[in-house]
Amino acid sequence: MNCGNVEKNISRYLDGKLPEKTKRAMAEHIGQCQQCRARIDEMVLLKEQLRGLGVVNPSAAFEPSFFQALDENWEQATSIKPSVFERIGFALEDVFFKKRFKQAAFGALPVLCSVLLFVFVGIPSSHVGVDVVRVDGQASFARVDQSRGALDSGVGQAVFSRLGRTDDIGENCVVRTGGDGKLRMVVDGKFTLDLASRSELFISPRKNGSYVLKLASGMVAVNTNKKFKGSNLSVVSAFSNTRVVGTSFMVYAWSGGCETRVFKGTVSVQPVDSANGGAVRVSAGHKTEVLEGRPAASPTALINSEVDTARNTFKFTSRPDTSSQNNYSVDSRRSSSGSTQTKVLPSLF
Amino acid sequence: MGLAGLHAELPDHELVSRVKQGHKGSFEILFRRYNRRILAYIQRNIGNYQKAEDLTQDTFLKALRYIHSYKEKGRFCAWLYTIASNLMKNELRSMNRRKTVSLDAVVGEEGQQVSYADRIASEDNTPDQDAGLTELGSLISQALTELKPKYRQVVVLCDIQEVSYEEAAEIMGCSIGTVGSRLSRARKMLGEKLKNFKKENQVL
Numbered sequence: 001m002n003c004g005n006v007e008k009n010i011s012r013y014l015d016g017k018l019p020e021k022t023k024r025a026m027a028e029h030i031g032q033c034q035q036c037r038a039r040i041d042e043m044v045l046l047k048e049q050l051r052g053l054g055v056v057n058p059s060a061a062f063e064p065s066f067f068q069a070l071d072e073n074w075e076q077a078t079s080i081k082p083s084v085f086e087r088i089g090f091a092l093e094d095v096f097f098k099k100r101f102k103q104a105a106f107g108a109l110p111v112l113c114s115v116l117l118f119v120f121v122g123i124p125s126s127h128v129g130v131d132v133v134r135v136d137g138q139a140s141f142a143r144v145d146q147s148r149g150a151l152d153s154g155v156g157q158a159v160f161s162r163l164g165r166t167d168d169i170g171e172n173c174v175v176r177t178g179g180d181g182k183l184r185m186v187v188d189g190k191f192t193l194d195l196a197s198r199s200e201l202f203i204s205p206r207k208n209g210s211y212v213l214k215l216a217s218g219m220v221a222v223n224t225n226k227k228f229k230g231s232n233l234s235v236v237s238a239f240s241n242t243r244v245v246g247t248s249f250m251v252y253a254w255s256g257g258c259e260t261r262v263f264k265g266t267v268s269v270q271p272v273d274s275a276n277g278g279a280v281r282v283s284a285g286h287k288t289e290v291l292e293g294r295p296a297a298s299p300t301a302l303i304n305s306e307v308d309t310a311r312n313t314f315k316f317t318s319r320p321d322t323s324s325q326n327n328y329s330v331d332s333r334r335s336s337s338g339s340t341q342t343k344v345l346p347s348l349f
Numbered sequence: 350m351g352l353a354g355l356h357a358e359l360p361d362h363e364l365v366s367r368v369k370q371g372h373k374g375s376f377e378i379l380f381r382r383y384n385r386r387i388l389a390y391i392q393r394n395i396g397n398y399q400k401a402e403d404l405t406q407d408t409f410l411k412a413l414r415y416i417h418s419y420k421e422k423g424r425f426c427a428w429l430y431t432i433a434s435n436l437m438k439n440e441l442r443s444m445n446r447r448k449t450v451s452l453d454a455v456v457g458e459e460g461q462q463v464s465y466a467d468r469i470a471s472e473d474n475t476p477d478q479d480a481g482l483t484e485l486g487s488l489i490s491q492a493l494t495e496l497k498p499k500y501r502q503v504v505v506l507c508d509i510q511e512v513s514y515e516e517a518a519e520i521m522g523c524s525i526g527t528v529g530s531r532l533s534r535a536r537k538m539l540g541e542k543l544k545n546f547k548k549e550n551q552v553l
Contacts, residue, residue, distance in 0.1 A: 008533075010533070011532055012529055015507075015529075043540065046539065046540055049485060049486070049489055050489065050508040051509065051511065053389065053393060053490065053509045054389055054510055054511065055386060055389050056392050056401075058384065058385065058388055058405075062384075062402050063381075065406070066380065066406050066409065067377065070373070070376065070377070070380075070409075073413065073414070077410070077414045077416075
């Protein structure tokens with residue numbers, strides 16, 4: 001270490017900010033060099049003198065004038081609270097920049113993940129709401145107590161005499177329409193149901209966010225919301241199980257069979273094993289395929305059927321679903337030539 | 350002992366949380382605790398005593414205005430220094446924009462005309478005299494005003510207010526290494542200036 005190095009490091013040396021090795025070398029040099037020792041003494045003296053300047057006495061009027069200003073500003077200043085975004089920002093700061101929060105955050109990570117997983121994957125089934133948009137004639141609904149296997153007629157039974165929202169329809173609810181009744185309702189803002197007269201539909205929200213609509217009788221038309229993944233919806237009747245892949249369709253169930261009409265998108269229809277020969281019809285546009293009971297093992301006849309009539313604008317492709325022998329998919333898309341035609345959506349009104 | 354007296358010994362963070370709950374007395378205690386230091390910090394940096402008092406008042410009012418956003422990441426005092434630094438920066442900027450007036454320019458009513466230089470010299474009770482500063486203290490003060498703002502600020506923070514390198518870095522918005530190197534240069538420059546002043550004024 002030479003005098004030049006000492007001069008360079010003198011400030012950090014006095015503040016104790018030098019690495020141990022440099023500090024030792026410097027102390028050694030200062031012990032031998034009188035000039036550097038004098039320089040150190042000078043600096044120490046300067047620091048001492050500066051320390052004496054740390055406080056300035058204010059004028060006599062300063063404090064009273066501040067307290068007056070404080071009185072004037074107090075109400076306004078304390079009424080301003082941080083905005084929601086600021087609060088979120090502060091909370092995030094806490095989590096990411098404070099040590100104790102860091103530990104807590106990492107500790108809580110698995111819990112947070114499970115909560116998020118639960119929120120996104122499983123919608124609590126007890127909080128399902130329906131918005132009744134339109135009612136003609138008579139319609140009613142009731143919550144179903146599944147554990148007792150019977151309608152809980154005492155609780156929650158109501159007649160849809162007026163429009164409005166019904167929150168928390170429970171784990172299962174049944175909607176019925178009378179002889180002249182028609183009903184349009186939106187379930188959880190995800191899909192719209194049109195229920196024809198003399199229909200009975202059970203709505204069962206599942207814990208994984210999907211819905212099963214059991215059509216006991218009558219006809220239901222479904223329009224799924226764009227934001228709702230249609231694959232989470234299936235309509236079950238006594239004869240078939242219609243699974244949706246984002247679409248508009250209609251299911252009609254009667255004592256001898258059922259029919260699924262596709263208006264837009266794709267549905268996959270699976271005849272139920274216990275259908276005992278009941279007719280299962282799937283149609284798109286004017287093309288109708290009839291699947292009777294258990295269909296043939298390899299329904300190649302359904303592949304690439306094309307329909308082109310004057311009135312309809314749809315072409316559809318029905319193809320066997322390779323994942324299951326008994327599955328048929330009907331794909332209904334508008335043809336290029338039909339782009340000017342009116343959009344057809346299922347509606348019972 | 351009044352209510353304020355009871356709370357006077359409370360630590361800063363306790364007082365801050367009381368202020369957040371709407372207790373005005375706690376803010377008055379914080380003000381009494383730190384106003385002289387903040388005033389010194391501003392005064393040593395901008396040199397103008399009256400302006401320093403105004404900015405000190407603004408610092409505390411601004412602190413009150415944003416008290417809900419204050420997070421106890423560091424000392425409350427360091428937060429006040431940061432607010433004061435920002436206000437000071439704006440003030441120095443606007444001072445630089447203002448037109449300068451020659452010290453020899455004549456001011457005052459007719460018949461009592463004096464130059465600016467004489468008027469400033471005749472002002473009685475300068476704050477340094479109030480604080481009981483020695484002649485040496487006044488010289489240091491004068492030497493400080495001749496440093497560039499960034500060097501002056503680091504000396505005022507680290508040597509006068511005795512703030513740590515880490516806090517100074519946060520207040521000045523620079524790295525700890527920069528604080529170290531600036532401080533080193535500033536002390537050297539200050540030492541040299543002081544030596545010259547001492548020679549001129551024959552002060553030991």
